Amino acid sequence: MEESGAPTLLYPMLARRLAEALDVSPENLREGEELNEVACRYITGGKGGVEDIYPALKAVMSRIEASLKTPEALVKVAGIQPLRLFVTTTFDPLMARALEQVRGSSPPVSVYAHSPSELQDLPKEVNSPGEGPGTGSPIVYHLMGRISATPSYAVTQEDIVEFFHSLQSETRRPQRLFEELNHQSLLILGCRFGGWLTRFLMRMSKGQRLSAGRRSDYVADQSVSGDESLVLFLRHFSRATRVYRSGGVLEFVDELHGRWIDAHPVTPAGVTDLPARGRSPSPAEPGAVFISYASEDRQAAEALKSALEAAGVDVFFDRDDLQAGTDWEARLRRFIRQCSLFVPVISGHTRTLGRRFFRVEWNLAVEEAQMASFSDEEAFLLPVVIDATQPADADVPEKFRAIQWESLPGGRATPEFVSRVQQLYRRYQKDRAITA
Numbered sequence: 001m002e003e004s005g006a007p008t009l010l011y012p013m014l015a016r017r018l019a020e021a022l023d024v025s026p027e028n029l030r031e032g033e034e035l036n037e038v039a040c041r042y043i044t045g046g047k048g049g050v051e052d053i054y055p056a057l058k059a060v061m062s063r064i065e066a067s068l069k070t071p072e073a074l075v076k077v078a079g080i081q082p083l084r085l086f087v088t089t090t091f092d093p094l095m096a097r098a099l100e101q102v103r104g105s106s107p108p109v110s111v112y113a114h115s116p117s118e119l120q121d122l123p124k125e126v127n128s129p130g131e132g133p134g135t136g137s138p139i140v141y142h143l144m145g146r147i148s149a150t151p152s153y154a155v156t157q158e159d160i161v162e163f164f165h166s167l168q169s170e171t172r173r174p175q176r177l178f179e180e181l182n183h184q185s186l187l188i189l190g191c192r193f194g195g196w197l198t199r200f201l202m203r204m205s206k207g208q209r210l211s212a213g214r215r216s217d218y219v220a221d222q223s224v225s226g227d228e229s230l231v232l233f234l235r236h237f238s239r240a241t242r243v244y245r246s247g248g249v250l251e252f253v254d255e256l257h258g259r260w261i262d263a264h265p266v267t268p269a270g271v272t273d274l275p276a277r278g279r280s281p282s283p284a285e286p287g288a289v290f291i292s293y294a295s296e297d298r299q300a301a302e303a304l305k306s307a308l309e310a311a312g313v314d315v316f317f318d319r320d321d322l323q324a325g326t327d328w329e330a331r332l333r334r335f336i337r338q339c340s341l342f343v344p345v346i347s348g349h350t351r352t353l354g355r356r357f358f359r360v361e362w363n364l365a366v367e368e369a370q371m372a373s374f375s376d377e378e379a380f381l382l383p384v385v386i387d388a389t390q391p392a393d394a395d396v397p398e399k400f401r402a403i404q405w406e407s408l409p410g411g412r413a414t415p416e417f418v419s420r421v422q423q424l425y426r427r428y429q430k431d432r433a434i435t436a
Contacts (some may be wrong), residue, residue, distance in 0.1 A: 001071060010092060016059045022047065029349060050156065061092070069314070073250055074098035077189070078259035084138045085180060089191055091153040104331065107137035113146035114174055116166035121174040141177055151312040165195070167204060181205040186217040190249035195246045198224055202238065210238040220244040220252035227236045235237040286338045287428050288314040289421060292343035294352070300386045300411030301345050307413035313425050336364050340428035341421060344400065345411070346385045351395045366399045379424055386411050
């Protein structure tokens with residue numbers, strides 16, 4: 001995640017916010033045990049009981065959830081279409097959000113959560129007749145519970161013990177979930193459990209001794225690859241398991257996603273100007289500013305993007321994630337409909353023949369502006385010209401000609417332009433919050 005412009009992990013960030021909410025010290029929290037440490041400090045300090053932790057954490061998450069960007073790694077994992085069943089050991093909603101963002105809401109994402117006090121299993125028919133494991137509605141199963149105001153998810157070490165105990169129970173374990181896992185290979189990515197907990201998870205998923213299984217599993221997790229004892233155990237007793245040791249989980253996801261895209265490119269018929277593999281996509285957060293440009297103008301567009309992001313404005317910039325699905329135009333239309341502003345970057349390079357990708361974006365944006373009937377005060381289209389191109393000479397939709405262009409040579413944004421975009425962006429977010 002990002003916090004104050006710097007990368008950070010979500011759960012340590014939540015722990016610091018929770019410590020502030022519970023009036024305990026957030027200093028020197030043990031790495032990997034931050035939430036448990038805050039809970040322990042709260043209880044031992046005599047400030048209250050463990051039951052106070054869960055509603056407080058739920059309130060913390062509710063306050064920041066709307067501002068959280070979906071992590072790029074989750075977006076990339078969600079874009080690998082054959083992956084359908086996602087079992088998460090976290091309680092946050094970001095995996096389901098990534099799937100909805102990349103794959104859309106049809107079919108909808110199904111979300112289930114285990115609880116020691118209430119059995120919630122997969123439906124009887126996970127796959128319809130004739131379907132494979134990568135078809136149908138994507139499923140997210142929260143193995144350690146889903147965040148709520150009640151003690152129904154794992155925060156403390158005691159919670160984890162209780163969850164694992166219930167997963168061993170014949171009456172409280174999600175039987176159909178483990179039956180499904182037993183028939184599939186596992187890909188374990190960044191699981192926050194190491195050592196014996198990882199051994200137990202793998203054993204439960206196989207339904208038999210690890211040494212008796214022939215299923216191939218794959219692990220990309222530094223807490224596993226860095227544990228020589230666990231690696232040695234897997235090498236001897238789970239020989240079909242492959243542990244990625246050439247980097248961390250983010251590097252593994254990058255490589256996996258890149259190979260999937262290379263093997264299954266989805267290029268709109270007759271359209272050029274799609275970005276090459278290797279660029280980092282900017283997920284289309286609701287209300288983001290959409291910058292549309294010809295590939296030759298990427299450097300200028302990047303300068304514009306940097307200036308807006310420095311002012312706290314979310315920007316949708318790349319189209320990489322559009323290639324992960326087949327219904328690319330419908331997804332592009334949805335991204336444009338969700339954006340607060342559409343900024344077409346105009347230059348001599350946009351006077352080209354052929355069905356360029358940016359022209360598809362421009363036409364969809366004009367349609368959206370007409371359907372939504374935006375007034376001048378509610379500006380949606382903000383054309384930017386980055387060279388000496390004049391409206392009379394430009395090959396642009398007529399709607400663009402009727403709007404005052406901003407001249408930003410080389411994409412260098414002026415303070416006045418940034419301020420205007422910032423005001424319109426904040427107005428959109430305010431209106432959206434009121435509507436919600």
